[in-house]
Amino acid sequence: MFGLKNTDLRLLLIVFVLTMAAPFILNPFPTESGLAQFNAGYPDLMQKFVIFGIFAIGFNILFGLTGYLSFGHAAFLGVGSYACVWMFKLLGYNVVPGILLSIVVSGLFALLIGVITLRRSGIYFSILTLAFAQMSFALAYSVLSNPKFNLTNGETGLQVYADDPQWFHSDRLPDLPHLFGLSMRATHKMQLGAWEFQFNAGYYMCAVIMLVCFYLAIRIFRSPFGLMLRAVKSNQQRMNYTGLNSRPYTLAAFVISGMYAGLAGGLLSAVDPLAGAERMQWTASGEVVLMTILGGAGTLIGPVLGAGLIKYFENIFSKINESVLHQWFGFLPDGLEDFVITLIYPFVGKGWHLTLGLIFMLVVIFLPGGLIEGGQRIGRALRGKKASDAGKSASTEPAE
């Protein structure tokens, strides 16, 4: 069905069920219980899961298939966000034109950058993309926000003001991003015993788009084009010697992944109409690399998994403060309690980035194939097969 093999179809169906039932699955603890802070089933976070899932799927098409490690993908995310908000400002709050434009603009932007950066491979490529992203950040942050030509609104972030034209806006429509009248913030709450489940319009729109993206990614992975990209990763030199120009293929992969990033940026603006330059910073680029690596570069489901995990832990870890820690470790004797808390404290709350960096290092050092590879290893160990098969699984060879 849909031109997919059975295994892929099963994967797609699993992802479909998981995303559709996410408000239930991510809300396992009753609202009043102390564990409720571990719930992730509220709209804001769920939207982030799927949006960054899209971002990571797109990044994986470039990095996982061709091995070109881009360190500047956040630039496309940022460009997409700005494009979407501009559509809100000019046309009105309907999200469709905004999202479409964000894909187009980021695709063009990726084409421009890709033509230049893909002339080099390996480290050069990483550095060049990083430089471009930093340049875009500098442009968005200061240069393009001068009074004469205010494209990005600088530090404040681009947002819709009351005196914006909004040509197609009418009084019937909500004053927030909407899909033909359905507000992105519309949330249906369902009380079920001690649990409260939230079904958010914005989340479901993003989830459907993510499923489409995921489907397209599967098709790309299984297509002759995807095979060509894998060939670039495994041995570009040999491909060149056979007389095949690999540049169009890598460029296409770069543009596609840029469009995915732009779409993710557009959706970020669609659920929250404020676009800031900090989305383009190198930390944001690094984050998507981490998501992909953590899940498993080159695998289909890995990046989505990685994106979900990173965003979940970011949210949970940042919420833990000193008093929460005292609550948890209250059962310990006083001296030990303080000791444990001083030990943990640097890693939680504001120290989330420290934990992120450590996870990053640990994953790259011990599990370069990501969680998927880890899962495969465990599975293989359980089934008692030899570990020598491990070499077959996805690895992250660079393009050189």
Add this chain to the structure above:
Amino acid sequence: MDAIILQILNGLDKGSAYALIALGLTLIFGTLGVVNFAHGALFMIGAFCSVTLSKLLNLSFETVDPTQKDFLGNPLKVKTPYVQEWFGPEVGAAIIDWSVPLAILFAIPIMLAVGYVMERGLIKHFYKRPHADQILVTFGLAIVLQEIVKFYFGANPIQTPAPDALSGVATIGGSFGLNISYPVWRLVYIAFSGLLIFGAFAFLQFTTFGMVVRAGMADRETVQLLGIDIDRRFTIMFGIAAAIAGLAGVMYGPINAPNYHMGMDFLVLSFVVVVVGGMGSLPGAVLAGFLLGILEAFASTTWATTTIPGINQIIIYLVAIIVLLTRPRGLMGKKGVMED
């Protein structure tokens, strides 16, 4: 004329920081073949060495001076730094005043040790891994180092003033009929960087150790076959590269107050510098560092920014793009580096 020389000085000043970091990056890349994304963090750690030293020197104890009263009428509490107690008030005050130059002595062993530990503890295991993994793991390390510094020193910039004697403004070029006022410390920084670069090149060029390292950069296997433990020498070179970045950071403190993300800001530009100079070329890195610094200074003049708004922010990247499109190996890049 004055204005032009002033901008050149500005450029040399910024350029020397770029050149020093780029030099270290190229040294590491040339010897170990590793792209070190944590090099900016080493620059930052250097700057925080001087912050730490000045905090240590300012450790003080309180005494109550019954002869003086504070504004509430209580006996005045006087803080006396320990160094003033030990060495006498004048010498102690001078030591505190000169804390940034003193930090050079303090930072060299620390940076060598940090570099040594980094190479032996982490980077050693990544020689055989793909470049992408090297980039990623050092990137992670950069985040970790940065966050550790943030945890202990906070997110705000910390002032590290230059010694009083060097914090004024100098008027130079009087004998040539010029009249340029320029902060003394920036001149010191330029001179210091020049010395450091000169020292690094002299070390590589005129010592036996340097000769072996250069031989190892050219052909590692042959050097190993000659029975030389090249890995150990490369580890030491990593420490030296770390120390160069650290010293650049120490001396940069009085120009820009150190904060935890200063390293990353410089790192991106230093990478661009390395690429423009030509990957693996030491003179190229230094040359490109100064050139791009000067270019950035000229782009920051009012005339340039009014003609093309924001040119100062992007000029370096634009130049990098043009250089890469016209001379893909960079200004002084050699054939065969990173082209496999």
